Amino acid sequence: GRLVANFISPLILLIKNKVLIAIIQSLGMIALLHYISQLPKITSDNIYKSPNLLTFIIITSLFWLYHPALGQAIFWITGSANYMWTNLIMCVYLLSLLKYYYKEKFSYALPFLALIAGCSNENATPIIMGFTFLLLVSNAFINKKIDFKLGITLILNIIGGAFLILSPGNQARLDRLEAWHGVNWRGMSFMDKLGRFNSNYWEYLKYPVMFLVFLYIIIYLLQPIKIFNKDKKISSLSISVIFALGSFTSDFMMFLSPQYPPRSMSGAFLFLLIAISFALYNIVSLSHKNI
16 A cells, blocks of 8 residues: 555665665655755745754754654665655645645645655554645635635545555555454454553653743743734644644554554654744744844
8 A cells, every 4th residue: 555655665776876875865864854844934925044944953953863763764775665755755745735825836746746645654644634624624714715726635635545544455464463463453442452552652752742842832932822824824833733733643543553663653753843843933933023
């Protein structure tokens, strides 16, 4: 079902030059950190260079210090295809999506990005679909009609997600995990699965979470809390909170899986970094206004 990841990993492995592979992997990681830092810029008409630079430095530091499985999700080629490269695709998709929502600049790449972002990762795809749906509802509330392009984008998200989750490959992987762990996962009740769930989210990500809470406290002390902008669109602070909740939800959804290796926390970590990026941009942009 992981069509995108299964296309990327053999493509990279076809390259025999290890130096070239290292360069490609490094560029992919830099691009991922760049897009995480650039996303908040789309929500504002103001152009500040320093918030982008400061955000990039902080996001990069947090990424290196607190990634739950840096080796498996970044340095391992197959792991990077499943997590780093799919996370990069999701960020590029979010950038195009937000550009259309806030600036009404439609990219013809958006439908394709919606499809492959939906086919990225099992515990990240529902968050991406939920965010797209939220923007669709917000836009419909503002304009009193459903935006056709956002509607198609959501449908393509859902198609990609359905292909990922309902594919025979996913079922075969579950068969292997059931045999490996010696459990009848399909026959287990909802409450039994919930009871077996053991998340290490706080163990791995407590410091980024505390940093985000610290940023929220600063924002609360410096300015009135705004859920919507003057044009009734979702504020950058609200976007931050949405992705923070998305991070927790992405982690919690793993109770539906018979195993939860640290590398599977990559999606939750990505959404947490996006939440921090939006909060940082909110604070630094506010300081520019007060100078």
